[in-house]
Amino acid sequence: KAGVTQTPRYLIKTRGQQVTLSCSPISGHRSVSWYQQTPGQGLQFLFEYFSETQRNKGNFPGRFSGRQFSNSRSEMNVSTLELGDSALYLCASSERTSGTNEQFFGPGTRLTVL
């Protein structure tokens, strides 16, 4: 099976712009979670989608949003970019939302905001 893919891998934007990141989970996985990783704050949970429904949301401003499509692919959007949004954005997929199921992470999208 192909792993989790994320596009684009690298992105450079300027303050005030918006950006959309994409994540394609492993075939058959219905749960997609998003994380932000920065040197200062570490790894922080953004949100999770399961069967097109947001199940959980982290403590991020409303500028961060996401959605999931019927084929389980997910997108996250950040509007009005700020310098502090520069980070590695990781998505993870899994089959279920409970139990011992591991989450498989993608390679990440590295966003730089200038």
Added chain:
Amino acid sequence: AQKITQTQPGMFVQEKEAVTLDCTYDTSDPSYGLFWYKQPSSGEMIFLIYQGSYDQQNATEGRYSLNFQKARKSANLVISASQLGDSAMYFCAMREANNAGNMLTFGGGTRLMVKP
């Protein structure tokens, strides 16, 4: 309070030796799971090992084992026979059952460097 604490920002280990990476956690949920992930410089998070709060035995996966001490709320990762390819960041993470879904809370990580 921090939910996951990794007190070793960086560690060196000699190739072929064993190393223990520390992780302590804080939760009032009786049902939870603890994960260890490896993150090489490429950025991808690689799952290593899982321990459930109700598991009676310590988890093992090849060269990785988890020293789970529930009363002390610690879940240390032991890597036996270190290899140069083990050089990476290592993250301990927890999923609590009272949080719907797959939300993971991560520790700050430990950078492991394996010396030849």
